[in-house]
Amino acid sequence: DADVTQTPRNRITKTGKRIMLECSQTKGHDRMYWYRQDPGLGLRLIYYSFDVKDINKGEISDGYSVSRQAQAKFSLSLESAIPNQTALYFCATSERTGLYGYTFGSGTRLTVV
C-alpha cells in the first residue's frame, strides 16, 4: 500500500455539486497538506494541518474546506464546485519539522463541468 493514498484518482462532477477528496497516510506524520496543481502555476497550498486540532488556510483556500478526522486522515471538500476548480489535487505529509521534504499522494484529477 502507498504511504499516502488519495481517493478518488479521477472525478468528473457538475457545477454546484459538493465533492470530497480523501487522503489517508501510513507515515505516522503529524503534518498534512492539500495542494492544487495548475499548468504553469506549480503547486499552490490550499490548506494545511499541523495536527488534528490545528488547521490553517493556505494561499488559495476560498471555495474549499477541510477536515482532519484523525492523524492519518485529511479530507478536502468543495462545497459548491465551479469549473475553475478543475485541477490536479495533491495531498502531502511531512514529519513534525516539515524540513525533510514531503511525501505526496498520487493525486486526484478533478474536472468540474
Place this chain on the structure above:
Amino acid sequence: AQKVTQAQTEISVVEKEDVTLDCVYETRDTTYYLFWYKQPPSGELVFLIRRNSFDEQNEISGRYSWNFQKSTSSFNFTITASQVVDSAVYFCALTRGGGFKTIFGAGTRLFVKA
C-alpha cells in the same frame, strides 16, 4: 515574501545530452531549505533532494547533480547524459527555517527524445 522562479517552462533535449534546470529563489530568512521534486508522466511527485541554507556544497547522485549558490540565490539541477526516463516536470521548492510551509516554483517540463 518568499518566491521560487523556474524561468524555463519547457526544455527539449536529445538523449545523452546534459541539461541544467534553473531555480532562483527569494527569501529574507537566513535559515531555509531548498528541494527538488520530480513529476513523471504518471503524475506522482517524487522527492529528489533537500539542501539547507548553511550547506553550499554541491551534491552528486549518479547522473544528477545540484549546484547551490547563495550569492546568486540559485539552486540549479543538472542531469548528465540524459535518458528518456528523465522526461518529467521538475519542481524546485523553498521552505522557511521553521518548516512553516513550502513554496513551489511553476515547474520545468523536460522532454528527452530518443
